[in-house]
Amino acid sequence: MGQEIDRVRGLFFDVFGTCVDWRSGVIREGEALGLDGVDWPALADAWRGAYQPQLETVRSGARAWTLLDELHREALDALLGDFGLDALGDAERAALTRAWHRLDPWPDVVEGLQRLKRRFVVAPCSNGHIALLLNMAKRAALPWDVILGAELARAYKPDPEAYLRSAAAAGLEPGEVLMVAAHAGDLVAAARCGLRTAFVPRPAEHGPDGVADRPPERVDVIAEDFLALARVLGA
């Protein structure tokens, strides 16, 4: 961490995995359907596993711009047979897709963002669309100043446009933004666009037997959680 970090005025946050625990949330909403014998942890993992291949169909230009609710629903429809859930009705599928709007933050996130917000612009720069992030923020009290990211840019991370258009919309130069994520690939892509980067490990992201991501080789800040990040940044 050097003087470059002093230029930072805005913090952009990855959301799924970095701010919120998508796996526990999806499992919880699945179990709430009250069906017997469904392996919800495996379904959650398979659902998330479909995510990058789906985004890639948009990033590659093979399909037109599509919001994450629609991608989530398509992936769910394709998966349900493998879990003996072919008969799940449309209303339950729609409700389950909305699970991604109702994810809980990691324990440090709300207080960490509140502290960071005093000194910096705090904004999600996520592949989630605005309505999803808005519903999530209202439910979980995430105190965003503005919702940036993929929908605004009409580009999914790690496409450079997702970072650069978000920075421009906030009136910030890339070097005035610190991208915060638990995923190395996100930070490598942000750094290539000129953003500063902070890695926050989320060892429980993929569950008790899962393997969490490691920091990239080059990163400006590594902080244990958002409270540690606030301390490092003097917020």
Added chain:
Amino acid sequence: MGQEIDRVRGLFFDVFGTCVDWRSGVIREGEALGLDGVDWPALADAWRGAYQPQLETVRSGARAWTLLDELHREALDALLGDFGLDALGDAERAALTRAWHRLDPWPDVVEGLQRLKRRFVVAPCSNGHIALLLNMAKRAALPWDVILGAELARAYKPDPEAYLRSAAAAGLEPGEVLMVAAHAGDLVAAARCGLRTAFVPRPAEHGPDGVADRPPERVDVIAEDFLALARVLGA
């Protein structure tokens, strides 16, 4: 006000005039330049007077999408000669253009929005761009949940797209949105798109000798200020 109002989940706010006192802010920033003999109130009025004709060049398609900072600067450049300010340097012109990012809210606005935010999504639906509204919100503590409006829609109010795209991005149907403004034209356009409407008078918007706007013929709510609006809406 009828049952339709019970469907409302999101409140969209006009900003210039409705939330913030643009005239006093522009005058204050002008006077801060320390130049003698400039009629800043007249300059503020003339500057704001150029606003709708400028927006119309974008709305009509005569020019490509252009952010408000650029339109404000062009209008300022065109006006300065009339006020004996031809010699004003680029840095001062840029600083003055940023006055629109540093406007003070009317006295009821911050507390009113805080109350309304407990029960509703609160968002600006303004012709100001995201960076302007973000800078304004950070300075004035406007507690927006999300910043919607013209930049997201790439359309200036009263173009229907500005309202409809903002509602869609928030995941709301038009009838789930209440548009709040001190300007009849804004509310008439919003109502045509299916939004509910609330008129809040701002008698001081155009200064001591100015004439403030009157409510439109049809409107769902008329409230004296944002605190009264919160009471009417049970927030």
